Amino acid sequence: MTDQTAKVAHFRALHERPEPLLLPNPWDAGTARILAGLGFEALATTSLGVANVLGRTRAGRQDVLDNCRVICRATDLPVNADLENGFADDPAEAAKMIADAFACGVAGVSIEDATADPRSPIYDFGPAVERVQAAVEANRALPVPLVLTARAENLLYGVADLDESIRRLRAFEEAGADVLYAPGLRTLDQMRAVVSSVGKPVNIVMGFADPAITLEQLAGIGVRRVSIGGGLSRLALRSFLDGAKEMRAGRFGFVSEMAPLSDLLGYFDR
Template sequence: MTDQTERAARFRALHERPEPFLLPNPWDAGTARLLAGLGFEALATTSLGVANTLGRHRAARQDILDNCRAISEATPLPVNADLENGYADDPAEAAKMIADACASGAVGASVEDATGDRRTPIYDFGLAVERVRAAVEVARGLPVPPVLTARAENLLYGVAGLDDTIRQLQAFEAAGADVLYAPGLRTLDQMRAVVSSVGRPVNVVMGFADPSITLEQLGEIGVRRVSIGGALSRLALRSFLDGARQMREGRFGFVTEMISLPELHQAFGP
């Protein structure tokens, strides 16, 4: 059994157990190792985190793949790759990125139905389903088939409502997606409605949700995977800016809040 095969098996098994698992989103090798040291069982890349690192609004295709490789090589944990819309509208072209992500070490891949065009932010229903179908075909044809997550993004862009989200996710399930994901779900009732309407594991991202919702509550309604998107990256940048603003004002109290060097050395090893 190859290392990637073993990681893929572990990742699939996480989706099959009765309680949800946490899938945090590092943005480089260092944050991946810190998260692994805290005992997380799997990791997911974040395209927003990559863009933040590069100082851009959006990372390029190769940036995403390079980041996927760096995070996959940083720890033994399974890695799910955030591939945005596959950087192509055409279903076959977009699906190629799944193969490239797996060649970069990923054992899971997420593809979304957001176009990247503000004028028409969501693909038409038929094209969105065709894109998932093409992604499934590529994923199942790989030597180590990844866990394929299909994302319905309409709530993030204010396009239609929850009924449309559910219709989209049900179509993605019928097209063969392994995991279903609708960023923008905010309440436990919305999450419950999605989970009860489909038969595949559901990922909930807490970066957009009511933060008072607990992992125990998510488990009770049947959520199987809980991610955070780019929230940890944004949290780190907030802390960075707070410290930099203090420094700009001639104050240095922020140094009392730094992580210690011994803690970093322990996390990163020799």
């Protein structure tokens, strides 16, 4: 599947079936090809994963776009782009990033209401909705409108108010978002409350949730998409840290746990 129009249509259809879409988050061409080789149906970028690769606390606007291009070229799967807050406070300026992501070949984009300013980490309700409205307008102006995800980030930034998350998601839905997302939901009851409060597909990120929750349970409450954010990147770095610390201590037991080179090359050859 190489045509962007077909990728967008397929990505949209993957949100409309009863079975949740498992949406893993690679951070470079190699991890994208491994995930495609494992049979995943779509991919999503992770700005945290990009920042980890660059050795920074946050990736920049161009870093994120360059990564979108790399991931889109690595496989023929639909790709959802994590655009953070569009790297601008002004709604129209932030929304310009959607067209730039489209030019990279993505099938979907996500925009969030986190400011990246620790002094005031979440946009007020009104500006947050205006930003989604601007994103919807920019998306609809594209030759092929992408699947637009709107994110309410308050649970991650000290505003532990599920009602406020739902209030924002409802407003984002009314503004025209295609998919709704409140990272930081931890329990099945919280997830059920969100899903039952909106009419659009809901993305659940399992990086912050009770790991005992199963895909079957998520499907049972109506979740349509399940991602992991920077989880796989952090998992890989945990293994890297463990091995590096063992090496620093003069031991090399970790070599017995390395992925066989033949397995990796098999994914890359595809």
